[in-house]
Every structure is written in structure tokens, then in C-alpha cells.
Amino acid sequence: MQFIPQILFLFLLCVGVYLFSIRLIAIRRNILRGKSESLNDQPMERWKNLFLLALGQKKMFKNPIVAIFHLFIYLGFLIINIEMLEIVIDGLIGSHRVFFSIIPSIYTFLINVFEFLAFSVIVVCVFFLFRRNVIHIARFRSSDLIGWPKNDANFILVAEIILMMLFLNMNAADTLLQSRGVNDYSSTLTGNFIFSSYLHPLLNGYNNEILALIERASWWAHIIGVIAFLNYLPWSKHLHIILAFPNAYYKRLTPIGKFANMPTVQQEVLYAFQPELANQEITNAAPSTFGAKDVHDLSWKNILDAYSCTECGRCTAACPASQTGKLLSPRKIMMSTRDRAEEIGRVIDKKGKFDDDGRKLLFNHISEEELRACTTCNACVEDCPVSISPVDIIIQLRRYLIMEQSSAPNEWTMMFGNVENNFAPWKFSTEQRTKWIND
Amino acid sequence: MNVPILSDEIAKGNSPDVLFWVGCAGSFDQRAQSITKAFVSILNKVGINYAILGSEEMCTGDPVRRAGNEFMFQMMAYQNINLLNQYHVKKIVTACPHCFNTLKNEYPDLGGSYDVVHHSSFLQDLIDQGKIIIKEGGSFKGKKITYHDSCYLGRSNGIYEAPRKVIEALDAELVEMKRCKSNGLCCGAGGSQMFKEEEAGNTRINWARTEEAVASSAEVIAAACPFCNTMLTDGIKVKEKENEIKVLDIAELIAQSI
Ligand code: SF4
Ligand code: SF4
Numbered sequence: 001m002q003f004i005p006q007i008l009f010l011f012l013l014c015v016g017v018y019l020f021s022i023r024l025i026a027i028r029r030n031i032l033r034g035k036s037e038s039l040n041d042q043p044m045e046r047w048k049n050l051f052l053l054a055l056g057q058k059k060m061f062k063n064p065i066v067a068i069f070h071l072f073i074y075l076g077f078l079i080i081n082i083e084m085l086e087i088v089i090d091g092l093i094g095s096h097r098v099f100f101s102i103i104p105s106i107y108t109f110l111i112n113v114f115e116f117l118a119f120s121v122i123v124v125c126v127f128f129l130f131r132r133n134v135i136h137i138a139r140f141r142s143s144d145l146i147g148w149p150k151n152d153a154n155f156i157l158v159a160e161i162i163l164m165m166l167f168l169n170m171n172a173a174d175t176l177l178q179s180r181g182v183n184d185y186s187s188t189l190t191g192n193f194i195f196s197s198y199l200h201p202l203l204n205g206y207n208n209e210i211l212a213l214i215e216r217a218s219w220w221a222h223i224i225g226v227i228a229f230l231n232y233l234p235w236s237k238h239l240h241i242i243l244a245f246p247n248a249y250y251k252r253l254t255p256i257g258k259f260a261n262m263p264t265v266q267q268e269v270l271y272a273f274q275p276e277l278a279n280q281e282i283t284n285a286a287p288s289t290f291g292a293k294d295v296h297d298l299s300w301k302n303i304l305d306a307y308s309c310t311e312c313g314r315c316t317a318a319c320p321a322s323q324t325g326k327l328l329s330p331r332k333i334m335m336s337t338r339d340r341a342e343e344i345g346r347v348i349d350k351k352g353k354f355d356d357d358g359r360k361l362l363f364n365h366i367s368e369e370e371l372r373a374c375t376t377c378n379a380c381v382e383d384c385p386v387s388i389s390p391v392d393i394i395i396q397l398r399r400y401l402i403m404e405q406s407s408a409p410n411e412w413t414m415m416f417g418n419v420e421n422n423f424a425p426w427k428f429s430t431e432q433r434t435k436w437i438n439d
Numbered sequence: 440m441n442v443p444i445l446s447d448e449i450a451k452g453n454s455p456d457v458l459f460w461v462g463c464a465g466s467f468d469q470r471a472q473s474i475t476k477a478f479v480s481i482l483n484k485v486g487i488n489y490a491i492l493g494s495e496e497m498c499t500g501d502p503v504r505r506a507g508n509e510f511m512f513q514m515m516a517y518q519n520i521n522l523l524n525q526y527h528v529k530k531i532v533t534a535c536p537h538c539f540n541t542l543k544n545e546y547p548d549l550g551g552s553y554d555v556v557h558h559s560s561f562l563q564d565l566i567d568q569g570k571i572i573i574k575e576g577g578s579f580k581g582k583k584i585t586y587h588d589s590c591y592l593g594r595s596n597g598i599y600e601a602p603r604k605v606i607e608a609l610d611a612e613l614v615e616m617k618r619c620k621s622n623g624l625c626c627g628a629g630g631s632q633m634f635k636e637e638e639a640g641n642t643r644i645n646w647a648r649t650e651e652a653v654a655s656s657a658e659v660i661a662a663a664c665p666f667c668n669t670m671l672t673d674g675i676k677v678k679e680k681e682n683e684i685k686v687l688d689i690a691e692l693i694a695q696s697i
């Protein structure tokens with residue numbers, strides 16, 4: 001009988017970790033359906049980005065107050081995981097506060113630190129809920145967030161508050177039971193903890209049995225909540241907690257204004273001018289499409305970007321097109337890319353392989369009008385806290401529109417003609433190039 | 440105006456130190472032509488050993504590449520690189536951030552590696568070396584000048600300080616717009632937008648940017664890109680501020696002050 005809680009705990013833990021792993025494997029599969037792109041050069045630079053951009057959250061500090069608040073949630077999340085380790089061990093071997101017997105001298109201090117973080121997380125989450133729902137901040141109000149994305153953001157804030165409350169409640173009930181000398185609890189006399197002791201007056205009226213029940217219930221609810229949270233993560237924008245790290249590491253290190261070369265086109269052009277120089281291997285291996293019409297035409301990094309996006313909208317707030325009422329929103333580009341990757345993932349889950357479902361990233365999720373509005377100004381890339389490039393996706397879709405569909409606004413078609421015939425985007429002859437000298 | 444053409448110079452046995460890449464805007468656009476002339480007048484005055492390609496220059500391919508037409512970009516790049524390599528060009532200076540970005544960042548992949556500098560860095564160097572000497576009590580002394588960052592110069596290539604140093608050398612008061620440097624708002628011309636009607640929205644990007652420039656209370660809006668210049672000049676006209684606010688390139692500011 002006495003092992004039942006432990007078995008139950010082990011079972012829950014296994015189910016939680018199993019479901020989480022399956023989901024991560026599916027996401028990895030969806031990402032790797034993208035085209036291969038080698039992003040392993042300059043490891044030192046990459047580690048630097050990981051530490052500065054992901055761990056150090058450098059871009060967040062463009063707005064220091066929000067950055068510090070976000071840092072609390074983030075540190076709270078990271079550090080409270082140490083406490084989780086104790087909870088897991090306790091759950092598995094049936095101990096009570098196992099670390100207390102190992103490190104009694106600093107145990108209370110540690111829990112006090114955790115409690116401080118838990119308390120800060122609650123305060124910050126309440127503030128963020130307020131900011132998101134009451135204060136008018138344009139990037140949280142725009143239409144691309146209506147429905148699930150908005151609920152997702154609120155849900156996770158509420159969940160964090162509940163989890164942290166359970167943690168504090170558990171500590172409060174525990175220390176109260178200790179001070180009353182109740183059997184199972186008085187063997188680990190940790191003493192009161194700073195923050196949870198404020199809850200004592202609320203619990204003091206209960207007798208020992210009920211209090212022990214509250215303590216156990218909080219403990220179970222907390223761990224079940226954490227396992228649920230773990231499994232919620234990869235379905236939500238909060239996946240950035242994990243993916244921000246690889247995304248910073250694999251960030252492209254080329255200047256952001258540089259467009260990726262297309263060796264196949266380069267070779268075709270070379271072939272036209274100097275056939276003897278063209279690399280036959282690349283020319284012959286020409287892909288069936290130029291540019292991208294669907295997510296698997298994009299690089300795997302673009303799809304990783306999409307899964308890492310936290311939907312914060314900093315990109316859209318900086319985007320000159322979005323700012324002036326154009327249809328384009330770089331955040332929506334990322335959300336659409338993720339939606340499409342998920343859509344394809346569901347087809348594969350159902351059928352075992354990808355069958356054409358008659359839908360595409362281009363047209364079904366992202367319209368021509370959106371793509372046309374981009375000035376390639378890179379403001380979105382500059383402001384993204386998790387190293388995402390929406391413009392890289394935009395440009396690959398634009399390439400498809402022009403090179404595969406010959407779909408361009410009239411003025412562009414005329415400009416292409418000028419460049420081709422007069423070697424300038426305007427209708428002037430080459431002789432007129434030096435006319436300014438004598439004007 | 441005396442402007443050496445590279446092919447002539449090579450025929451005469453001269454080898455210029457630096458090629459001035461004029462760019463299509465600088466060659467054909469009326470407003471941008473005066474930027475080109477201003478820059479050339481500085482080069483001549485300082486005595487730089489330079490040349491231009493003249494009628495042999497072609498579009499770098501920036502607008503077609505950004506529109507998505509990679510074929511045409513590769514065609515332009517191929518022909519330009521062939522020409523530049525044939526003339527053994529080592530150093531290029533250009534007054535256009537789009538040409539600058541393409542020549543500097545995109546041509547190396549295609550076999551064209553040169554030392555490419557933007558005219559803002561070039562001018563700053565000349566000032567630092569004492570080769571450009573600003574007139575005492577120049578026409579911009581004490582004037583409020585704001586600087587609009589070009590996306591392809593700033594965010595794309597990290598050049599924020601050189602143009603500002605040039606403005607400060609004029610003894611002018613540099614005032615910043617609310618959004619500047621890495622946060623600077625685009626003028627609306629990049630990504631080949633210059634060559635088509637803006638998509639439907641509630642305002643135009645260049646109008647929005649012009650409003651920010653006007654709000655800085657500057658008397659001069661300095662730009663370092665012919666396209667930004669056109670966009671902001673247009674914005675100032677729409678806001679009916681032509682009489683109070685001038686849009687000038689940093690080369691024009693210098694040319695009028697030496
Ligand atoms: S690069 Fe395009 S999408 Fe990104 S901010 Fe500029 S205009 Fe918007
Ligand atoms: S792309 Fe970056 S800046 Fe834009 S919403 Fe996603 S995380 Fe935020």
C-alpha cells in the first residue's frame with residue numbers, strides 16, 4: 001500500500017515525459033523537412049550568440065523594464081527547476097525534502113531564494129496580464145493575435161501564477177505542520193520560509209489532518225501542473241523557452257542585408273555566358289522550383305525560426321509596412337509558416353507520409369499582397385529577441401512568385417525589361433549614363 | 440566638369456586608386472545627379488586619383504534581386520564582375536547604400552571581391568586626415584541637422600557613425616529623430632518598392648518618416664542614400680515644408696562647406 005503514491009508518481013512522470021518526447025520528435029521532423037543549409041561555421045561566434053542573445057536576452061534590453069520583468073519569469077522558470085529535481089526524487093523514493101538531509105546548512109536559504117523567485121513570477125505575471133489585456137499596446141491588439149494566440153498568451157500567465165501559488169502554499173502548510181510537531185513533517189525541521197510564512201494565518205485554522213491534506217494536495221497539484229505545463233509548451237508559443245537556444249546558435253552570421261546566393265541560378269547564367277566554365281554538377285542538379293511556395297522549399301532554419309517565434313510582435317511594431325497599415329505583418333509571416341508546418345505534420349501523422357493536401361504556404365497562408373509590401377529594411381530582424389528572420393522567408397516566396405509564376409506588378413515587369421535592355425531600372429540608354437557630367 | 444572615365448585612363452596608361460561607382464540613381468535621377476556632382480567636386484578638389492565606369496557601368500542588380508528576380512540579378516552581377524575584374528579594380532567608393540551592399544556583400548560569392556566603401560566613410564576619412572577642410576563659419580554652422588539612417592547602410596552594414604561624424608564636422612547641431620540608428624524607420628524605397636506603387640495602407644511610409652523628421656525640428660534632413668533622399672524630398676513637398684526644411688545628401692553638405 002505504501003508504495004502506491006510512488007508508483008502513481010512514476011507512472012505520471014513517464015506518461016508526461018513520453019508525450020513530451022513524442023511531440024518534440026514530431027517538431028524536429030517538421031523542421032527537418034526544410035531544405036538543408038549548413039550553419040555550423042564559426043562555432044565561437046555561435047556560442048557567443050547563444051550566451052548573449054538566448055541566455056543573456058540581449059535584445060530584450062532594448063526596453064529595460066520589460067526585460068527585467070521578463071528576466072524574473074525566465075530565471076524563475078530556470079531556477080525553480082532545481083526545486084523540481086527534489087520534488088521528482090521525493091516522489092520516486094517516497095522521501096520528504098530529500099535535499100534537506102544532504103545540504104541542511106544552505107537548504108533554507110535555497111528555498112527562500114526559490115520563494116522569492118516564485119513571488120516575483122506571480123507579481124510579474126499579474127503585471128503582464130494587465131499589460132496585455134488592459135493597457136493599450138498596439139502589438140498585443142492587432143488582428144493576427146485574435147483567438148488562440150491571445151488565449152495562449154493569457155493561459156500561460158495564469159498557469160504560471162497557479163503553479164507558483166501551489167508551491168508557496170505547499171511550503172506554508174509544510175512549515176506549519178513542522179512547527180506543530182506533526183510526525184512526518186517534524187523530522188525535517190527546515191524552519192519557516194520568508195514568503196510562504198505570510199500564508200500561515202490563512203491556514204492556521206485547519207487541524208493537522210486537513211493541513212496535511214492541503215500540503216499533499218498542493219504537492220500533487222504542483223507536480224501534475226508542471227507535467228501538464230511541460231506538455232503544453234510544445235503546442236504553444238512558449239516553445240521559445242527551449243528553441244531560443246538552438247535558434248540563437250544557428251543564427252546566420254552573414255551581414256543581414258546580404259541575400260543568400262542561389263548557386264543553381266548562378267550556374268545557369270554562367271552557362272548562358274560561358275558554357276565552358278559552368279559547373280555541370282550544379283547545373284544538372286537544378287531543382288524543380290526556384291524560390292519557395294511551401295515550407296519544405298524553405299531552409300530548415302526558417303522552420304526552426306517559426307517554431308521559436310514567441311509572437312511578441314516586436315517585429316511588426318518596427319515594420320514600416322505594418323506601421324503604415326499595409327497587410328504585411330512579419331509576426332504573421334512567422335505564425336503562418338508555423339501553422340503550415342503543423343498542417344503538414346498532421347497530414348504525415350495521419351497518413352505516415354506527406355501527400356499533397358492541395359494547400360501551400362504561398363496563397364493559402366501568405367498572400368501576394370503581404371509579400372509585395374516588404375521593403376527588406378530588416379527592422380524586424382533587428383528587433384526580434386529570438387534571432388528570427390521573417391524577411392528571409394518573404395524573399396524566398398517572392399522569388400517563387402517572380403521566377404516560377406512570372407507574377408509581378410506591372411511596374412516591376414517594366415523595370416525588369418529596362419534592366420534587361422538598358423542595364424538600368426529606368427528607361428535610359430547607356431549613353432545617357434554620363435550625361436550629368438556636362439549638364 | 441572634369442570626370443575621368445576608367446577605360447580612357449587605362450588606355451592612357453593610368454591606374455586610378457579608386458573607382459567611383461555612380462549607380463543608376465546617381466546617373467539618371469535628376470535629384471541624385473546633383474549628389475553625384477557634389478561628390479565629384481569634392482573628389483576633384485581633394486585631388487583623389489579616381490575614375491568612373493561611365494557608359495560601361497550597369498545596374499548592380501539590387502532592385503531586381505530584391506523583387507525576387509534572381510536570374511536578372513545574376514546576369515547583371517556576371518557582367519559587372521567581369522568588367523571590374525578585367526580592369527583589375529581594387530577599391531570602389533559609392534554614394535548609394537544599395538550598390539554598396541550588393542558590391543560589398545553579394546558580389547564576393549560570385550567572384551567579385553573588392554574593397555568597397557560608402558561615401559560617408561570615405562568622406563569621414565578625408566575629414567579625419569585633414570584633406571577636407573570646412574570653411575570657417577560655413578553655411579551650416581549652428582544649424583539643426585537631423586540624419587536619416589538608410590536601412591542598407593545602418594542595419595545591414597552597421598554604419599551609423601560615419602555620416603554623423605561628417606555632419607558634426609560642419610559645426611552643425613545634430614538632432615536625432617525619435618527612431619534612429621538601429622531603430623530607424625525605413626524611407627519606404629527599399630526592397631524594390633521604389634519601382635512600384637506602394638501597397639494599400641492608411642498612410643505612406645515616406646510620409647510617416649517625414650513626420651518624424653519634421654518633429655525633430657531640424658532645418659536640414661541629411662541623407663546618405665539617393666533613394667531615401669527622393670522619398671523624403673517627396674514627403675517634405677506633401678507636408679508643404681519645402682521652404683523651411685531642405686533634404687540634402689552629406690556629400691552636398693560638404694561640397695557647400697569647402
Ligand atoms: S524587412 Fe520587410 S517585414 Fe521586416 S520590417 Fe522591413 S518591411 Fe517589415
Ligand atoms: S518574429 Fe521575433 S519579434 Fe516577431 S513576433 Fe516572433 S519572436 Fe517576436
